[in-house]
Amino acid sequence: MLLTNCPLCETEISKSAFSCPKCGHPLRKPERTVLGKFVKYLFIAFNFIMLAIFLVIFFDFFQETEGHEKIGEKAIFMGLGLYISAMIVMTWVPISIILGILTFLTRAKKQ
DSSP states (O other), X not given: OOXXXXXXXXXXXXXXXXXXXXXXXXXXXXXXXXXXXXXXXXXXHHHHHHHHHHHHHHHHHHHXXXXXXXXXHHHHHHHHHHHXXXXXXXXXXXXXXXXXXXXXXXSOOOO
């Protein structure tokens, strides 16, 4: 077993220790596993992509309503845009919650 000294209290400790058992000084930071990193970046990428899709569709439908003269056509376009936006949000929220929980469960832990 490889031993080293704590930089704070000079106690001899294992090189694989995350913190000194005597003074509690942190020695190294725990790292995520490969699966943990994948889930974390998937969570971030999914949320950015969904935000971009939501904004493009939401603003695109409101811009299309400006060219129509009739109130009925504007209402149809606005209703359709709000419906699609609502469907995206209803998909976005549950999947984001699931990925967030998986990100939390695969975080780096001290052993």
